[in-house]
Amino acid sequence: MKPIIQFENVHYTYPGDELESLCGVDLSVERGSFVAVLGHNGSGKSTLAKHMNAILVPDTGRVLVDGIDTADEERVLDVRRRVGMVFQNPDNQIVANVVEDDVAFAPENLGVEPAEIRRRVNAALRLVGMYDYRMHAPHLLSGGQKQRVAIAGVIAMEPEIIVLDEPTAMLDPQGRQEVVDTAFALCRAKGMTVVLITHHMDECIGADRLIVLSNGHIAADGTPAEVFADAALMAREGLDVPETAHLLRELRAAGMKLEGEPLAVEDCAELIANTLRNEKRSRK
């Protein structure tokens, strides 16, 4: 199957800037996969995201969404309805005074029939667990709830892929968990393609693929276990490593033979405990 999103040697410089924000990015996102993008501030993460739904178009190179060139002005709406975008500040992407009216915004823009909009709105709100709040005023919700409403608002477009641009940066740990869980559920249960852009490495642990962006180019691309195991790279990029990966690396340095790269806390503890027990037994 063709990838849902394809970047071909994309270069982009913001008007008035001297430095390139993206310098030659090649990237393809497989359908149904969960891709996390990690990078420090100014690495080009948001610029990358904005290329995925034709908010920005490449200076040179091209971006294809489901085979459509994003630079084709005639087909901008075709691109945007396929790619749902969720941004950092939940307050600045909610347009209506009532939750359900906000979720209806995108299908209304697309000229969907009223009865169908109602069906999609209800389905989207149930999917993110906000159906009971459909009549609430958005400004009275918590950050995590607002962000889930924003996610429902793009799901109602029935996109093929959902791109979340640092959706948890302004949330407390509880809100972060809600949003990350929702993102994973969309991919694992609904088969949607998800691109999660973040600077919290913990959120990347469950992803199928982790891309590290640095100064506008891709510095690493692999499974989270592979990427986090590359200590030199992580240090060079000024990125933290999950506690689990860090611990495994140092135990190995101390001579322990640990197999695999489990990043979840429970799995990691299991591996360490088993290895310690085996070592003890073999010593006896």
Added chain:
Amino acid sequence: MAEIITENLCHTYSAGTPFEQTAVRDVSLRIPQGQFAAVIGHTGSGKSTFIQHLNALLQPTSGRVLLDGQDINRDKYARRDVKWKVGLVFQYPEYQLFEETVYRDIAFGPTNMRLGKEEIDERVREAAAFTGVEEALFDRSPLELSGGQKRRIAIAGVIAMRPEVLILDEPTAGLDPAGCAQILDNIRNYREKTGATVLIVSHSMDDVARIAGRIIVFDKGRVAMDGTPEEVFSRARELSLIGLSIPKAAQLACALRDRNIPLPEGIFTHERLLEALLAVREGRTC
């Protein structure tokens, strides 16, 4: 000299209306001079309301706040002067920058204190040095700088008042790991050089575990726990009931203990965990 005491502090918003809401209930705390304390709690736990009482931005509905034994709300002069002694940095402080130049923005507090020009200049430079704001930036507009730089300028604006107590609400929110580490370093440095009392509000357990000597946990407007990081993080189950997590290293230690690995209590940093695990491995259980 800068000890803060709260006595039975209560705060109710919109009292007497249908929207009445009690945010802080009966909080009595003593934060001694020079302490580095962290206040944690999830959104709506009352922690932000609480800290706004410590420099008289909010007045208690009942109870008192004492700074060095004096009621900070005793008259309007006391309420004004306490703002110089207790510096409060709000969440996302970069949103308060307004002056044309970085220098003038940092000087805003000292200017309000009606200090002399030289004194102001000295304080601005000192505050900039504490927060790592280069003097080359002084003539730039604060609005055109990066997020991390703006944050440090805003913190410098409070430090320039030379507060004896420095309170910061979520100083690292929204910053990337490098930015976080730098800000926490700046704060630690300020405390070490000046002996100020520091209170930091945070949801990041991993940050707090590393720097604070005392952790105060807020829940539903009350103090739910108060103690050293060892004491507080050893009550993992209660913390998770409140909706708070413990540092990742402490979580790993818990998971290992569940698997009968004899780790001692009170592990919450990476270094301690590694050390304890290696000790177990070599057969010297501590």
Added chain:
Amino acid sequence: MLKDITLGQYFPGNTVVHRLDPRTKILLVVVYIVALFQARGWVGYGLVTLVTLLCTALSKIKLRSMFKGVKPMLFIIALTALLNIFYTAGTPVRPGWIITWEGIARAVQMMLRIVLLISGTFLLTYTTSPIALTDGLELLLNPLKKLRAPVHEMTMMMSMALRFIPTLISETDKIMSAQKARGADFETGSLTRRAKALLPILVPLFVSAFKRADELAVAMESRCYHGGEGRTRMKQLRLERRDLIALILGGLFLAGMFVLKGFGL
């Protein structure tokens, strides 16, 4: 505290008044205002007052909430009353006084007129959600689109403004607190000093409002917003029988007021 201000004051409910189509309600308010200005004497004012009280009762809005809406206007109301008392010719209350019986009557009627005007319009905003209100307005003004008037854009702006008022109020609150923590003083000093003291609030507020507007525009575009063309609405406005009845009653009321005016009542 700024937070205590009630704005965009909509009281959700499920009464007949709430369920009326917003277009009907907007039209009825226009009818009501025209009718109010036809009142010449006590009978006329009495009828309008009666109708207002009846509608308020139907909507189950508490009279107290109505008075709350009138409160900020008290100064203007009092001023109008005073001017009318002193500047109306007629029979003096006592020989030699400037105050006339006619003056007092006029003052009371003027006060009544303003109070009723405010109450009538508040009844609309109290019982209609801002979204329904802007939707109704857009549909009513639709014919103007033929004249190339930007009706959709105007109503979209209105609903955006309503959406962001609470957000901007809480933001103002936050900025004020932050500046106070740096020793800013908004309450004392001369008028010019106080005006100057507002800069530390206004500058950050504007900067953030522009940032919000920018981000909002990108978010809206991302959700396929491309103006009013080809848009559908989830909530279709449909005129029901009750709307027809309400409009007929409104028409009768207006006609009645014209008749009363003819008799100078």
